[in-house]
Amino acid sequence: MRYWLFKSEPGNWSWQDQVAKGDAGEEWDGVRNYQARNFMRDMSVGDRGFFYHSQNEKAVVGIVEVMAEAHPDSTTTDERWACVDIRAIASAKQPVALDQIKADPRLSDMMLVRNPRLSVQPVTEREWGIICDMAGIAP
DNA sequence: GCCAACGTTGGC
DNA sequence: GCCAACGTTGGC
Numbered sequence: 396m397r398y399w400l401f402k403s404e405p406g407n408w409s410w411q412d413q414v415a416k417g418d419a420g421e422e423w424d425g426v427r428n429y430q431a432r433n434f435m436r437d438m439s440v441g442d443r444g445f446f447y448h449s450q451n452e453k454a455v456v457g458i459v460e461v462m463a464e465a466h467p468d469s470t471t472t473d474e475r476w477a478c479v480d481i482r483a484i485a486s487a488k489q490p491v492a493l494d495q496i497k498a499d500p501r502l503s504d505m506m507l508v509r510n511p512r513l514s515v516q517p518v519t520e521r522e523w524g525i526i527c528d529m530a531g532i533a534p
Numbered sequence: 535g536c537c538a539a540c541g542t543t544g545g546c
Numbered sequence: 547g548c549c550a551a552c553g554t555t556g557g558c
Contacts, residue, residue, distance in 0.1 A: 404556090428541075449556060493557085512540060512555050536558085543552080 398518040399434065399444035400507060401459065401481065410446050410456040413483045420462045420482030423515070424470045431515035435479045436465045444481065445518060445526065447507070454490040455526055459483055488531030501525055 401423060403409065413421065426432055442461040448454055463480035496502045502525060506516040518526075527534040 402556095430541090453557075510540085511557070514555090538557090539555085541552105541554085543550100545550090546548090 397437070397439070397442045398520060398523040399438065399442060399461075400447055400455075400516050400518050401444050402447045402449050402507075402514045402516075404450050405448045405452060406450070410448065410483070410486070413446060413457070413459065413481070414486065416482065418482055420480045422469060422478050422480050424468045424478045426468070426478060426514060427476060428514060431513060432465075432475075432477055434515045434517060435477060437517075438464060438479050440464060443484075443523070445523075446483070452490070453493040454487075455496075455530060456487050456490045457483055458485040458487075458527075458532060485532050489529065491526050491529045495529060496526070499525065 423435070426435065438461045440461055440463065444459045444461065445455045446457040446459050448456050459481040461479050462482050465477040465479050467474065468476040468478045493507070496505060497508055502508065502522060505518070505522055506513060524534050
């Protein structure tokens with residue numbers, strides 16, 4: 396199993412919106428960046444991901460599971476763009492703020508720190524464990 | 535609201 | 547194929 400991070404502006408699509416979808420899940424559509432798309436193509440059903448709120452909140456707020464592999468993005472007819480489907484599986488007891496992540500030397504190589512603009516990114520198993528711990532959820 | 539960083543586009 | 551111009555994103 397691999398680990399990922401999905402970034403969203405809470406004004407457009409928030410963790411609450413994702414949780415409200417329940418086990419039905421939702422397409423992670425709207426990605427128009429090749430790097431992010433390529434990461435989604437690498438995903439397998441059952442992979443886990445952090446759900447991150449950008450803008451005001453800037454924190455990891457929950458964990459999602461990939462429930463469908465990459466397929467055409469229904470929000471466009473442009474064949475270049477694909478997306479996976481994800482569902483919420485756990486809320487962070489304690490949201491993990493970007494400040495905390497930046498303050499932890501073990502996380503200094505995270506893509507979130509190195510390239511904050513990439514909307515879908517891989518997370519290492521080690522980073523996954525550290526942040527789950529900070530969030531108060533089982534890895 | 536500003537600005538830096540990055541990705542994309544188009545002209546050459 | 548290169549590079550300048552532009553648009554977008556996200557942190558501050």
